[in-house]
Amino acid sequence: MSQPSLQPLSHGGLRTGAAEELIAFRGLYKAFGPKRIYEGLDLDVRRGETITVIGGSGTGKSVLLKCLIGLLSPDEGSIVFDGEELVGRDEDGFLPVRRQIAMLFQGAALFDSLDVGENVAYPIREHFPRIGAGELADRVAHKLELVGLPGVEKMRPSDLSGGMKKRVGLARAIAIDPAVVLYDEPTTGLDPINTRRINELIIELNEKLDVTSIVVTHDMQSAYMVSHRMAMLFDRRIIAKGTPEELRGSALPEVQTFIGAMDGKER
Numbered sequence: 001m002s003q004p005s006l007q008p009l010s011h012g013g014l015r016t017g018a019a020e021e022l023i024a025f026r027g028l029y030k031a032f033g034p035k036r037i038y039e040g041l042d043l044d045v046r047r048g049e050t051i052t053v054i055g056g057s058g059t060g061k062s063v064l065l066k067c068l069i070g071l072l073s074p075d076e077g078s079i080v081f082d083g084e085e086l087v088g089r090d091e092d093g094f095l096p097v098r099r100q101i102a103m104l105f106q107g108a109a110l111f112d113s114l115d116v117g118e119n120v121a122y123p124i125r126e127h128f129p130r131i132g133a134g135e136l137a138d139r140v141a142h143k144l145e146l147v148g149l150p151g152v153e154k155m156r157p158s159d160l161s162g163g164m165k166k167r168v169g170l171a172r173a174i175a176i177d178p179a180v181v182l183y184d185e186p187t188t189g190l191d192p193i194n195t196r197r198i199n200e201l202i203i204e205l206n207e208k209l210d211v212t213s214i215v216v217t218h219d220m221q222s223a224y225m226v227s228h229r230m231a232m233l234f235d236r237r238i239i240a241k242g243t244p245e246e247l248r249g250s251a252l253p254e255v256q257t258f259i260g261a262m263d264g265k266e267r
C-alpha cells in the first residue's frame, strides 16, 4: 500500500469548497445511561475560526470534542466534517479524520516514558511511518520552535513545568499539520503568565497555520481573548452563539447568569 506523502501535509485533502462551515453538528442526542447530555444539539464551526464552547460543569463540552474525533459516538444525529459524515464510522473510518483534527487533551497527556522529541514525533510516525529520520527531526524541531520551546527534545516530560507540558502537547497536536485543533481546557491549572502564553499561541497558530480551532474552557478571559465566536451549552443544547461581544450582550437570562457568575469568579 502506498504511504501518504509528507509534502502536502498542510491541510492536505481538505476540500476547497466555498462552504463556509467546516464542521456541522446536527440534531445530536447523547446519553450515558439515564443521564441525558444532548437533546437536539446543533452547532456549526466555520472554516478558519476559533470558536469557544462554554457552559457549566458536566454539560457535555468535552464530550462534543470526543464525538468529533470518534472517541465517543452520539446516539442520534449527524456530524459532518468537510462535507463527509462522521457518525457511524468505525475506527478505520476515523483514521483520516484524526489526521486532520488534532486534540490537545486536558493535562497534555504526554508519554512519560518518551522524551519530548519522541512525544512530538509520535503522531508523525503513526501517520507517516516511512518518514526519514532527518525530516522527522526537522519537523519536530520546527513544531517545538512554533510553541516557543526550541531545543528541548531531550528533556523528559517529568522535568517540564505545567505550562511547558501544555506547549509540548500543543507541538504534538500540530505535528502533522492538522486542519483543526481541539483544545480541552487549555489553560486550566496554569498561572497567569502561562495562561497568557497559551492564549497567544492559540491565536498565533490560528493565524500562522490557518487552522480552525474549537476551544472548551471555563476561563472566560481566555475565551474573550482567543475566540472569533463563542457558543454556550445549556440544557442539552447550544442556546446562544455569537461574537464575544454578542454573547456578553445576550438578552437570554441563562447566558447572563452564567457569564455574570464566571466573570465575577475571575475578578
Ligand SMILES: Nc1ncnc2c1ncn2[C@@H]1O[C@H](COP(=O)(O)OP(=O)(O)OP(=O)(O)O)[C@@H](O)[C@H]1O
Pocket (backbone or CB within 6 Å): 032, 035, 037, 055, 056, 057, 058, 059, 060, 061, 062, 063, 064, 216, 218
Ligand atoms: N465515557 C463516559 N461514560 C459515562 N459518562 C460520561 C463519559 N464521558 C462523560 N460522561 C459524563 O457526561 C457528562 C458531560 O461530560 P463532559 O466531560 O463533556 O463535561 P464538561 O462540560 O466538559 O464538564 P467540565 O467542564 O466539568 O469538564 C458528565 O456528567 C460526565 O460525567
